[in-house]
Amino acid sequence: MIELQEIEKVYQSKHQKVVGVDDVSLNVSKGEVYGIVGYSGAGKSTLLRCMNILERPTSGAVLVDGVNLLTLPPKALRTARQSIGMIFQGFHLVASKTVFENVSFALKAAGIDKVARKDRVVELLELVGLSDKINHYPSQLSGGQKQRVSIARALANNPKVLLCDEATSSLDPSTTKSILALLKKINKELGITIVVITHEMEVVKEICQRCAVMQDGRIIEEGPVYDIFSDPKEELTKNFIETVLQFSLPEKLLESCKGTLVKLQFRGKLAEEAIVSDMMQGFRVSANILHGKVEYIQDAPLGIFIMELNGDKDEIEKAIAYLEDRVKQVEVIQNGI
């Protein structure tokens, strides 16, 4: 649905040159939710804005539904843009207009007549759960409600794609969850392709099927969200994963552990098997679980355990070999003292 080919965006001023996006190519498939994650300044917003030519890339090609937007004359580009909705962290609502007028405006701009506009606004507000706020002003709404209005406005002209620029970053955790649930519903029920940029890995975990990690204008890692969570390759990706999975142990606990510390990661069905108790029955070792959780990533389980093994060196080695054989992802984080 969206194909970026070798996108580069350079900001050139009199005294300096800043590379916002540096040679990025990626594909977002029709109907998927795709996440782009990175810290501030990584180039996420610039890249997202290149997808609807709010920002014109310095070089490269932007294909949306097979059409290279960079080759379109202004009028055709304006029409093509109607199939790409966008929402922002700051909502961008017009303060002096009611909810109805804010949503209706997008339809008016697309040349829809008054009667059809009214029906469509009512339908859209129902979809986002705000029918009772139709005559309210933005100042009378909470952050979550404002974002719902901006989602309704973005969907007004039946876009094929919805771009979300840090759409939940200014919302509290429970409002964030409800907005993410709404985005999920829009994706499932309306089949709209969604691209989200965020610095919150939790958002990626919650709604994305695939994601890319950006640093210094480049994509440093990309793949299915489950693979990124269960087997991150880059240090930065590991840091992002850590914010959700939090598998580090407190220093104090680490200091007091005298045994061998092992971290296990169970993918998919393995998370439901009794591997640790099988190991304890098979070998003369004791296992003290220091940390353990099963995280669900798009309904697929990912289990993480950190345990301390005690026993004879030989038995511990055999137990670890057994775990490696069954679990595959085993890391000895401290050898027994």
Ligand SMILES: Nc1ncnc2c1ncn2[C@@H]1O[C@H](COP(=O)(O)OP(=O)(O)OP(=O)(O)O)[C@@H](O)[C@H]1O
């Ligand atoms: N209009 C501009 N003029 C000059 N430099 C810019 C401009 N817009 C962005 N940049 C630079 O491009 C780089 C990427 O910025 P961008 O806003 O895309 O990052 P980001 O990952 O979205 O960060 P944030 O989450 O803080 O917005 C930064 O170094 C930024 O300073």
